[in-house]
Amino acid sequence: MTAEATPKPHLGRNIRHFRQENDLKQDELADLMGDPWTQKKISQLEAKAAIDDGILEQVARALKISVDDIKEYSNVPVVNYVQNNFEGSNTQAPNVNNLQCTFNPLDKVMEAHEDVKRLYEALLKEKDEKIALLNKMLGNKQG
Template identity: 40%
Template sequence: MVEPTLHIGRKISKVRELKGIKQETLASLMGVSQQAISKIEQSPDVEDLALEKIAQALGVTADAIKNFTEEAVFNYFNNFHDNSTGDFRHHCTFNPLDKLMELVEENKSLYERLLASEKEKNELLKK
């Protein structure tokens, strides 16, 4: 029997894809670039602290990533019985109001900088 590879980066990629999360989204959740996520997913090893942060962003445990196998996923779905009650609400991993307020603050900051720039330009024109 062939031993499964322990390529943590590929496992992160598979879990991310199964959760329907794009690299850009994961990068945003973690405060890093999409290129950083791509590099992590190409790495056979990932530091434990980084793996914990990635797992938290994906909504799983680090052990779930470490122990991930495609065989287990197929077994899960083959044995899954849908007992849902029609509750198809999606649960955000962030507070949408917090994101909205961040955008409002960013917009306010940009407006204040624009206003200051215009005032400065007017002062130079008066001289």
């Protein structure tokens, strides 16, 4: 008795994945595949774990991918283990030694404040110039 190293892919789910990746609805995929395909048949197809190679070729052609892409796609989540940044079992207190800021956050806040101040002054100056121009234009018409 031997167990398979990797489970067989659910081909219907894989088709659904690639259809959704292409922003297609089931009826749109059915239209791309032509007669006799309908939205209902696409729905039934996506529910099947095993699909004939001939149908896979039609679907792959419509989605502009290879049959191997459909057969080999796996949506098994990948698990990443990240180093724990906490000391011991105490999850309340962070390990201060791991904090390595390369800038002072207050400096960044002050820079942003200065940028806003410069923009505000530029907008006020532009407003004053437009008011002066409008006054000049109105003065010419009234005079």
